[in-house]
Every structure is written in C-alpha cells, then in structure tokens.
Amino acid sequence: MHLLQVDHVVRKFGGLTAVNDVSLHLDDQELVALIGPNGAGKTTLFNLLTGMIPVTSGKIVLNKNSQSYDLTKESATKIADLGLSRTFQNIRLFKDLTVMDNVLTAMTNKYHEGFMTAILRLPNFYQTECEMRVAAEKLLAIFNLTANANTLAKNLPYGTQRRLEIVRALATRPQILFLDEPAAGMNPEETADLTQLIKYIQTEFKITVLLIEHDMSLVMNLAQRIYVLDQGQILATGTPEEIKVNPKVIEAYLGEGDE
Structure with missing residues (x-):
C-alpha cells in the first residue's frame, strides 16, 4: 500500500x-x-x-x-x-516576523493548548512554549540559521529566505x-x-x-x-x-x- x-x-x-x-x-x-x-x-x-x-x-x-x-x-x-507540508513557488514567509517567530508560528499545529490554559497562562502554557522554542532552536541550528534567529524575514538574502521556508515547512513535522x-x-x-x-x-x-x-x-x-x-x-x-x-x-x- x-x-x-x-x-x-x-x-x-x-x-x-x-x-x-x-x-x-x-x-x-x-x-x-x-x-x-x-x-x-x-x-x-x-x-x-x-x-x-x-x-x-x-x-x-x-x-x-x-x-x-x-x-x-x-x-x-x-x-x-x-x-503533508509544502513550500511555495513564490516565497510566503511572514516578512515582518523574525526567523524564530516564523518557525514558531509553523509549530502551532503540533503543539495544542486548551483555550483556558492559554488565556490564564497556566503552567502547561509555559511548558509548551518552552518545548516549541527548544525545537525551533534545534531546527535553526541544523540549517545554519541560529545567527539569524532575531532577523526579520524580509531582511534575509533571497537564498536564505528559501532555506527558511523549507525550515518552516519542516517545523510542522x-x-x-x-x-x-x-x-x-x-x-x-x-x-x-x-x-x-x-x-x-x-x-x-x-x-x-x-x-x-x-x-x-x-x-x-x-x-x-x-x-x-x-x-x-x-x-x-x-x-x-x-x-x-x-x-x-x-x-x-x-x-x-x-x-
């Protein structure tokens, strides 16, 4: 099959x-x-x-x-x-977000929190946030983007933007x-x-x-x-x-x- x-x-x-x-x-x-x-x-x-x-x-x-x-x-x-995840022929990054935030945004489909947990900032909320950031840092390190973590996506060279889009797709696991x-x-x-x-x-x-x-x-x-x-x-x-x-x-x- x-x-x-x-x-x-x-x-x-x-x-x-x-x-x-x-x-x-x-x-x-x-x-x-x-x-x-x-x-x-x-x-x-x-x-x-x-x-x-x-x-x-x-x-x-x-x-x-x-x-x-x-x-x-x-x-x-x-x-x-x-x-199933994808990249696009025309780059579709969040241009006004940092490299780190682009990756974290992509991870939200795999890290689910209850509504009240998020609103009240319960301990599980901070644990999830920490797990997401650690996972994002690992991905950025693998693809040599650690130094760009706090750079706005729109300020990256074209080839690096392409690489970030692939990393963002991989962030969905x-x-x-x-x-x-x-x-x-x-x-x-x-x-x-x-x-x-x-x-x-x-x-x-x-x-x-x-x-x-x-x-x-x-x-x-x-x-x-x-x-x-x-x-x-x-x-x-x-x-x-x-x-x-x-x-x-x-x-x-x-x-x-x-x-």
Whole structure:
C-alpha cells in the first residue's frame, strides 16, 4: 500500500482542464520529482494534493498508521495536521516576523493548548512554549540559521529566505514534504547547496519528498523516480535514467532546454 495514492484526479477551471486524469503514488521515505513545461499543471497538482483547492473529480488517499484518509474530503488545515507540508513557488514567509517567530508560528499545529490554559497562562502554557522554542532552536541550528534567529524575514538574502521556508515547512513535522521550485532564482552555488540540503532532509528526517523543479541537474542528482506532466496529463514516469532517454519526454520538455 502506497503512502499517498492519487487516482484519476481532474481539476477544471471553467472550460480549462488544468489537471487531467492524473494518477501517481508516493512511497515512504522516497524522493520523487515532478517536471514538465511551464503551464503543465504542476503547481495546480500541488495545490490539489495539499487541499489548497478542491478536486473536480478523482481521489487522493493517504495511508498512515494502518488508516486511510480521503484527502479530497479534508481541509488544508486537516491535511497539514495529517503530515503533508509544502513550500511555495513564490516565497510566503511572514516578512515582518523574525526567523524564530516564523518557525514558531509553523509549530502551532503540533503543539495544542486548551483555550483556558492559554488565556490564564497556566503552567502547561509555559511548558509548551518552552518545548516549541527548544525545537525551533534545534531546527535553526541544523540549517545554519541560529545567527539569524532575531532577523526579520524580509531582511534575509533571497537564498536564505528559501532555506527558511523549507525550515518552516519542516517545523510542522511532516511525513510528506512538497517543494515547489525551491531552486528558483538561485545562483549555481546556492543550487548546489540546496541539492545537498534536500538530500539531508530526506534521509535525516526520514520523510517523503515530492519536488517540482526546472533545474534538470538538480532533479537528476536527487530523484529516485520522476513524473513528467504535460498539458495537465502524466506523459511519462520512470527513473532519471529512463526519463533522460524517453523520446516523448525529449520532444515535449527536455529537448527545449531548462526553463
């Protein structure tokens, strides 16, 4: 049984079919890439998988702890609680909050306090706050952001903002992490560092990663499997070696060069 099973998912916007009969799966602790030309429907598919928009038809099922959850019936908040987290193509940090506060804000879905506990500032409230801060400090240390803990997110360099967004997604303690073009706008040195960071995340945090990316060198170095999306449909799937020589993929995407 796959960790995440996507069956015949369709998303229509009026007369436009953005995602058309897509089926795919993710297994536990694997790193999968989703590639395709601009406008292929990749980010729309991410939005469907994480509950940002509803499906028109089809089914998305999470199999976790011997239970199955139909994600097409759940809100984005519930889906996040079930262990699916994401970054965005356009960075969506809280720009006027510090690095530390961005991470702490992301942790609230895993640290729940009763209403009266929070209002009256009972001992459990302070214990929870302490646990969250310790966990946040550990994450910042792992990703070399400790020195930036009190810096406003808007004052960080672009590459560091990208890194913080990944840290914030990890702060929710996901089982599946969706990365939407994490290398966008990065220079070659930053992209090389990001490649190592994603490898580290997948192995050390023992999570599944689904990656949208146009940088083919990054994809080929990271992915165990690749899905190719074209005009809203799955064009091909396989290992990096298989995708490189697939004539349909070469004609539709790889032959165009990196975008």
